[in-house]
Amino acid sequence: MQDRAQATRKVLLESAAHLFVEQGYAGTSINEVGDRSGRTSGAIYFHYSSKEKLALAVVRAQFASWPQLHARYTAPGIPPLEKLVALSFDVAHTLREDVIARAGARLWNERRSIDAAVPAPFAGWTAAVTRLLAEARARGELAGGIDPSGTATTLVCSFFGLYTLTDEVAGERELGARLNQWWLLVLGALQARPDPAALLARVRSRLAVSGVRMPARSRRREPSETAP
Secondary structure, eight states: OHHHHHHHHHHHHHHHHHHHHHHTTTTOOHHHHHHHHTOOHHHHHHHOSSHHHHHHHHHHHHHHHHHHHHHTTOOTTSOHHHHHHHHHHHHHHHHHHOHHHHHHHHHHHTGGGSSSOOOOSHHHHHHHHHHHHHHHHHTTOBOTTOOHHHHHHHHHHHHHHHHHHHHHHTOGGGHHHHHHHHHHHHHHHHBSSOOHHHHHHHHHHHHHHHTOOOOOOOOOOOGGGSOO
16 A cells, blocks of 8 residues: 555656646646646645645655765765766756656746745755865865855856756756856866866766766867858
């Protein structure tokens, strides 16, 4: 019976997540979740007493996947800045491919329309980024004058801003390419001996082994290709 209830909740969360991504929180009704999931409204209310509770369950399901992503980048032997860049592409891959993650991000952006306190994802990410930047500083890989804590907050806010605007303006399939361009700029300021392209190439090789796809490197345009 417990397994059946868990399976039902999984179907409900995934159905609600698809609708939240497509229509937003305000544009989604319990009846639509029922139609998409093949469950009655009564069955939905048995597991989630309101649309707010269903939305919060989607956000919490998103958060449940974050520690697994963090854990992949705690092993020794990989330079911390490479871990940081790889982690960002792993998160971007999750936001692109996982409907629960995408719904959680949209619900956070629409939190003011939800009559409940929506948990913020930023504290955990900021702590992880601060730790990696502090490790980079201890190894002499961080440029002078970079404060790990303050820089971590800036990077996390910039990343989520990049995701949100890319999703709205260019479409979520463009996120990887935009993130690649962003890191080329940011690493130039973060690295003690800047070589962003080489670092991204090393990250690309490692992610290819783990099955996470990064965008291909942009080809530099030749002067003859530039419009007059």
